[in-house]
Amino acid sequence: MKSHVLSQLRSLEAESIHIMREVVAEMERPCLLFSGGKDSIVMLHLAVKAFAPARVPFPIMHVDTGLNFQTVLDCRDRWVERTGVQLVVASVQEGIDRGLVQEEPNGSRNRIQTPVLLEAVEKHGFDALFGGGRRDEEKARAKERVFSFRDDFGQWDPKNQRPEIWSLYNGRVHQGESIRVFPLSNWTELDIWAYLEAEEIDLPDLYLAKEREVVERGGMLFEVNGFTPLKEGETAEVRSTRYRTVGDANLTACVESAATTLHGVVEEVAAVRLTERGATRGDDKVSEAAMEDRKKEGYF
Amino acid sequence: MTTTLPEDTGTSETLNEVVSGDLLRFATAGSVDDGKSTLIGRLLFDSKSIFADQLESVEQVSKDRGNDYADLSLLTDGLRAEREQGITIDVAYRYFATPKRKFIIADTPGHTQYTRNMVTGASTADVALILVDARKGVVEQSRRHTFLATLLGVPHVVVCVNKMDLVDYDEQVFEQIRAEFTEFASRLRVPDLTFIPVSALVGDNVVTRSEKMPWFDGSPLLSHLERLHVASDRNLVDVRFPVQYVIRPQQTDARDYRGYAGTVASGVMKPGDRVLALPAGLETTIESIDTADGPVAEAYPPMSVTVRLADEIDISRGDMICRPNNAPTVTQDVDAQICWMDESASLVQGKKYAIKHTTRWARAMVKTISYRVDVNTLHRDEEATEIKLNEIARIKMRVTKPLFVDSYQANRQTGAFILVDEATNKTVAAGMIGGPAHQY
Numbered sequence A: 001m002k003s004h005v006l007s008q009l010r011s012l013e014a015e016s017i018h019i020m021r022e023v024v025a026e027m028e029r030p031c032l033l034f035s036g037g038k039d040s041i042v043m044l045h046l047a048v049k050a051f052a053p054a055r056v057p058f059p060i061m062h063v064d065t066g067l068n069f070q071t072v073l074d075c076r077d078r079w080v081e082r083t084g085v086q087l088v089v090a091s092v093q094e095g096i097d098r099g100l101v102q103e104e105p106n107g108s109r110n111r112i113q114t115p116v117l118l119e120a121v122e123k124h125g126f127d128a129l130f131g132g133g134r135r136d137e138e139k140a141r142a143k144e145r146v147f148s149f150r151d152d153f154g155q156w157d158p159k160n161q162r163p164e165i166w167s168l169y170n171g172r173v174h175q176g177e178s179i180r181v182f183p184l185s186n187w188t189e190l191d192i193w194a195y196l197e198a199e200e201i202d203l204p205d206l207y208l209a210k211e212r213e214v215v216e217r218g219g220m221l222f223e224v225n226g227f228t229p230l231k232e233g234e235t236a237e238v239r240s241t242r243y244r245t246v247g248d249a250n251l252t253a254c255v256e257s258a259a260t261t262l263h264g265v266v267e268e269v270a271a272v273r274l275t276e277r278g279a280t281r282g283d284d285k286v287s288e289a290a291m292e293d294r295k296k297e298g299y300f
Numbered sequence B: 001m002t003t004t005l006p007e008d009t010g011t012s013e014t015l016n017e018v019v020s021g022d023l024l025r026f027a028t029a030g031s032v033d034d035g036k037s038t039l040i041g042r043l044l045f046d047s048k049s050i051f052a053d054q055l056e057s058v059e060q061v062s063k064d065r066g067n068d069y070a071d072l073s074l075l076t077d078g079l080r081a082e083r084e085q086g087i088t089i090d091v092a093y094r095y096f097a098t099p100k101r102k103f104i105i106a107d108t109p110g111h112t113q114y115t116r117n118m119v120t121g122a123s124t125a126d127v128a129l130i131l132v133d134a135r136k137g138v139v140e141q142s143r144r145h146t147f148l149a150t151l152l153g154v155p156h157v158v159v160c161v162n163k164m165d166l167v168d169y170d171e172q173v174f175e176q177i178r179a180e181f182t183e184f185a186s187r188l189r190v191p192d193l194t195f196i197p198v199s200a201l202v203g204d205n206v207v208t209r210s211e212k213m214p215w216f217d218g219s220p221l222l223s224h225l226e227r228l229h230v231a232s233d234r235n236l237v238d239v240r241f242p243v244q245y246v247i248r249p250q251q252t253d254a255r256d257y258r259g260y261a262g263t264v265a266s267g268v269m270k271p272g273d274r275v276l277a278l279p280a281g282l283e284t285t286i287e288s289i290d291t292a293d294g295p296v297a298e299a300y301p302p303m304s305v306t307v308r309l310a311d312e313i314d315i316s317r318g319d320m321i322c323r324p325n326n327a328p329t330v331t332q333d334v335d336a337q338i339c340w341m342d343e344s345a346s347l348v349q350g351k352k353y354a355i356k357h358t359t360r361w362a363r364a365m366v367k368t369i370s371y372r373v374d375v376n377t378l379h380r381d382e383e384a385t386e387i388k389l390n391e392i393a394r395i396k397m398r399v400t401k402p403l404f405v406d407s408y409q410a411n412r413q414t415g416a417f418i419l420v421d422e423a424t425n426k427t428v429a430a431g432m433i434g435g436p437a438h439q440y
Helices: A008-024 A037-049 A068-085 A092-098 A111-124 A189-198 A262-271 A278-282 A290-297 B012-020 B035-044 B054-062 B079-085 B112-123 B140-151 B171-185 B219-226
Strands: A031-033 A060-062 A088-090 A126-132 A147-150 A176-183 A210-217 A221-222 A237-242 B024-030 B092-095 B101-106 B127-133 B156-162 B192-199 B246-247 B261-264 B275-276 B282-290 B306-308 B320-322 B329-340 B352-357 B360-375 B391-407 B414-420 B427-433
Touching: A008 A037, A008 A126, A008 A176, A008 A189, A008 B246, A008 B261, A031 A037, A031 A111, A037 A068, A037 A290, A060 A092, A060 A111, A088 A092, A088 A111, A092 A111, A126 B275, A189 A262, A210 A290, A221 A237, A290 B246, B024 B035, B024 B112, B024 B140, B035 B092, B035 B101, B035 B127, B035 B219, B054 B171, B101 B112, B101 B219, B112 B140, B112 B329, B112 B427, B127 B140, B140 B329, B156 B219, B192 B219, B275 B329, B329 B360, B329 B414, B352 B391, B352 B427, B391 B427
Parallel strands: A031 A060, A031 A126, A060 A088, A126 A176, B024 B101, B024 B127, B127 B156, B156 B192
Antiparallel strands: A147 A176, A210 A221, A210 A237, B092 B101, B246 B261, B261 B306, B275 B282, B275 B320, B282 B306, B329 B391, B329 B427, B352 B360, B352 B414, B360 B391, B414 B427
16 A cells, blocks of 8 residues: 655645745735745745746846855856746845945945845835745744745734744735745755755755865855955965855855765765854854844845 | 763765655643753754754853753744743744654743644644643643644644653652543543653653663653654545646646646545536546646645646636545535634624635634633633633634535644634634534
């Protein structure tokens, strides 16, 4: 007799597809936030699967910080080309030039991308934004709903979340309000990697290990390039590294790794002892409540 | 600090198993200080699911507070307000995996005002984990949580009698609690009830068997959860396919395609099966069950698929595909138990709400409040005229369109609904159709 039990990866995939279809069926104007990182790529891959053989019935939006790895942009363009999905770009640099936001002293554009994102959402009238957030990433995310309600300032109120019972999602909003939707809520980092491998998904090559010229700063390894040039007194060395997350190119560190294939990455992730944000994102280390504060302002 | 880093065991062999194992969802409930967060922290820690930087942060905070040991509850008490008050105020989801299974924990707060969170966490759970403080025994909250778990149809209940280290690992204490709990639970419908004596703080019977309780011959908590048979809990008999979305590509390469996308709520569907479409009431045959990876030979819960039918029938979102000789009840009158979840307004007779049942929205008017259930005593108050936050009641409603329902006890998908306030758009109630009719 057949067991009729879905494996955990297929269960997660089915749940994500269910969520995406629900949003498209109920919301006026959804949009998928696409950073070019692995989680947003998995989301787009799932969107393609959810609506096949039709095209993805909503646009993707890239909030362009201007601090991009070229390989990430190339990969984004390949996805757009292959899937025929509509791409919207919201530029942080343009927001700086117009005086909408100001550059932060530490060079991070993580925080100032929020007003740029919210402005674009308003301009296009998006009422549902798909984000690639996972609850295993960080404590504040562990409490977030799949359908996360935002007021007309795009703010999240952790004490005023809608109860989410069974898979009966409630996306009803008033004019100006919106929801953020997290189809990958129940995935872990390992699930993402295992899925990327199982589905042979096209990724930027910086996720795979190769020899990179790097410099060590505060326990983190930064590649020596135009965004993170060598400072005086530092010496570079060549090490085999890969990236675990993709953020601003001037702040994202890589880790030492021998994983030149996705399978190798899966094996390394299974054995790893640092959560991905803690290991390679300088911008989350500021305070223990850093993520909670940013989310309340409207950040993903 | 007595805690040390777990050793790596990430071999490629166990990895393949990790990813191919199935999924078990469990909800935890307990009183504010009976050690629930510590128990979860212990499960995450002993199953090597927490990471060096998370542990480092917990150790640092514990040290700053002058604690003698790493406070594992800090791993799960996420939001700042909770850390300040030392309580958990919302449902938090945690993940860990062993070579046998992936686990999703819905960690819900135990105190009175947050019953709605327990209902939320239990709604999708295969297992409810109930903590009882060995020194305090079965308290009001233990009863309430068990009642809510059975109300939400959670098929397995595991009672962890915690803090056994503080009662000298006394078998008598454990047996007394077990007897009292079993007596109480016999008035509810608990299909599978298990008791485990543990100390979350020290780690007894959580992941490894405790040498201090040789009198206990059951499994430690983790092995119990790993071995629990949940596949047979799912309804594979009654085919219910709520249509979620109609896929009709407006593209030259797939112009004639018309597929009904949805998630199989229950039953097993195969191409060639005769099916009935509701509310149209027309029969046809399943032509194909499509996925992006190609057609499949059968579809069962919780698969997300796209069904193509042999005949052109007018079917849209909110409709239901089932078998001709096994259809749900088509009705505009709903008799259900509800949990009220809104703090700003109560449920009153005569008020109208939006109702979402499977993929179908309609409007519903509350016709009768039959009774309110006291979740502590299970007493029915038939005089109740309004239902407030965290209260449970049985009500009768009239709905503007027919719904395709089963009793919640027979089907957790087609027996469930939510009510939404039409003015605020807030989800205000969780509803369970037709029951469960407890013997109390």
